[in-house]
Amino acid sequence: MNNYKLIIQYDGTNYAGWQIQKNAKTIQQIISDSIEILLNEKINLIGSGRTDAGVHAIGQAANFRTEAEIDLYKFKYSLNSILPVDISIINIQKVDPNFHARFDAKKRTYLYLFSKYKSPFFHNYSYFIHREINCTKLNELSKKFYGKKDFTSFSRKNSETENKICNIYEAHWKETKGLIIFKIEGDRFLHGMVRTIIGTLLNAVDKDEYYIENIFFQKNREQAGEAVPPNGLFLFKVKY
Numbered sequence: 001m002n003n004y005k006l007i008i009q010y011d012g013t014n015y016a017g018w019q020i021q022k023n024a025k026t027i028q029q030i031i032s033d034s035i036e037i038l039l040n041e042k043i044n045l046i047g048s049g050r051t052d053a054g055v056h057a058i059g060q061a062a063n064f065r066t067e068a069e070i071d072l073y074k075f076k077y078s079l080n081s082i083l084p085v086d087i088s089i090i091n092i093q094k095v096d097p098n099f100h101a102r103f104d105a106k107k108r109t110y111l112y113l114f115s116k117y118k119s120p121f122f123h124n125y126s127y128f129i130h131r132e133i134n135c136t137k138l139n140e141l142s143k144k145f146y147g148k149k150d151f152t153s154f155s156r157k158n159s160e161t162e163n164k165i166c167n168i169y170e171a172h173w174k175e176t177k178g179l180i181i182f183k184i185e186g187d188r189f190l191h192g193m194v195r196t197i198i199g200t201l202l203n204a205v206d207k208d209e210y211y212i213e214n215i216f217f218q219k220n221r222e223q224a225g226e227a228v229p230p231n232g233l234f235l236f237k238v239k240y
Contacts, residue, residue, distance in 0.1 A: 001065050001066070001067060001097055002065065002066055002067070002068065002069060002070065002094060002097075003063055003064075003065050003094065003095050003096065003097045003098075003099055004063060004064055004065075004066070004070060004092055004093065004094055004095065005061065005062070005063045005092070005093050005094075005095045005099060005101065006031075006061070006062045006063065006064075006089055006091070006092050007059055007060070007061055007089070007090040007091040007092075008027075008031065008057060008059075008060040008061070008062060008087070008088070008089055008090065009057055009058055009059070009060070009087075009088045009090055010027050010056060010057050010060065010086060010087045010088070011056055011086040011087075011124070011125075012027070012051060012052075012053070012054050012055045012056045012057070012230070013054060013056075013086070013124045013231065014086065015027050015030075015053065015054075016053045017050060017051055017052045017053045017054075017055065018047050018049075018050045018051045018057075018060070019047070019050045020032070027051075027057075027060075027087060028045055028047060028062075030083065030084065030087060031045055031062070031079075031083065031087065031089075032044075032045045032064075034079055034082050034083050035064060035079065037082065038075065038078055038079060038082075039066055039068055041066060041067070041068070043064040043065070043066055044064060044065070045062050045063075045064045046062055046063050046064065046100060046101045046102055047060060047061070047062045047101060047102065048060060048061040048062065048101045048102055048105050048108065048235075048238040049102060049105070049108060049188075049189070049235070049238075050191070051233075051235050052191075052192065052195075052230050052233075053230060054229070054230035054231050054233075055230045055231075055233045055234070055235070056125065056231075056233065056234045056235070057234060057235040058111075058234050058235065058236050058237070059090075059235065059236055059237040059238060060235050060238070061101050061105070061238040061240075062101050063095065063099055063100065063101040065097075070092075070094075072092050072093065072094070075092060076089050076091075076092045079092075101238075104240055105188075105238050105239070105240060106187065106239050106240055107169065107185055107186070107187060107237075107238070107239040108185070108186060108187075108188065108189060108235070108237070108238050108239075109170075109183065109184070109185040109235075109236045109237040109238075109239075110183070110184050110185075110189070110194045110233060110234065110235055110236055111181055111182070111183055111233075111234045111236045112127075112181070112182040112184075112194065112195075112198055112228065112232045112233050112234070113125060113126035113127070113179055113180070113181055113232045113234070114126060114127050114128075114129050114133060114179065114180040114181075114182075114232060115127065115128045115129075115178060115179060116178050116179065116180065117178055119178070122178075122179075123231075124231055125231060125232065125234075126179065126231070126232045127228055127229050127231065127232040131202075133173070133175075133180050133202075134205060135173040135174060135175050135180065137205055138173045138182075138201055138202075138205065139172060139173050141201055141204050141205070141212065142171035142172065142173065142201060143171075144212045144213065145168045145171050145184075145197060145212075146168050146169070146170075146171065147167065147168065148165060148166070148167040149165070149166065149167075149168070149216060150164050150165055150216065150219065151164050151165070151166050151190055151193055151216075152164040152219040152220075152221075153215045153216060153218055153219055153220055153221055153223055153224045154190065154192075154193045154196040154197055154200070154215075154221070154224050155190035155191055155192060155193055155196075155221065156190075156191045156192040156221065157221050161190055161191065164190060166186050166187060166188050166189060166190065166193070167186055167187040167188075168184065168185070168186040169185045169186060169187075170183065170184065170185040171183070171184045171185075171197070172184075182198055183236070184197065192227055194233060195227035195228045195229075195230065195233060196221075196224050196225065196226075196227045198227075198228045199224070199225035199226045199227050199228050200212065200215060200224045200225035201225075202225065202228075203225040204225075
């Protein structure tokens with residue numbers, strides 16, 4: 001059995017997220033269907049992780065197994081030719097038969113973009129926020145998320161994941177031209193976690209110094225801030 005790894009980019013604006021769902025258009029479904037057309041066989045496309053409705057990807061990773069021996073160049077060209085314009089296969093390679101895009105991932109990196117002014121070009125890919133963003137202050141507050149912690153308060157209430165322990169290696173804000181970029185890297189992320197962390201950090205600027213610690217302690221989603229909109233979020237990179 002051959003195992004192939006894909007690096008995928010997509011604009012999530014018109015999709016209900018990565019994961020296949022009933023009665024909804026998803027990234028995973030579109031790519032799976034396209035691969036099956038080319039191979040003329042059913043495949044199981046495994047992503048490195050879910051992205052929610054409206055969330056984008058610059059470097060989503062996935063793998064699938066097939067009995068077929070694929071010509072990588074021709075297959076990538078053919079697959080991209082039948083995929084819609086908002087989904088693209090950037091790279092395809094043959095990998096170890098045991099490689100698993102989700103379970104073998106060591107680190108995942110997300111970016112979130114804020115636009116400092118209203119722009120028709122940034123509309124689907126950033127959050128136009130009507131307030132000052134103090135990157136220096138936010139970088140200090142972001143350090144409170146570093147390390148291995150229980151992120152129950154930052155995960156959706158109906159999350160099916162029992163293990164809420166995640167290890168955050170980096171969380172950093174920077175301003176560049178008309179954008180403010182938040183970058184976060186961790187071993188794993190819970191459903192809705194990144195957007196909730198960002199919303200909480202924006203709230204924390206005006207709160208007391210124990211605001212974030214108390215949210216962790218409460219283990220209650222209602223204590224954390226409102227999640228920022230999905231359109232500014234990108235799955236940037238997955239490291240193995």
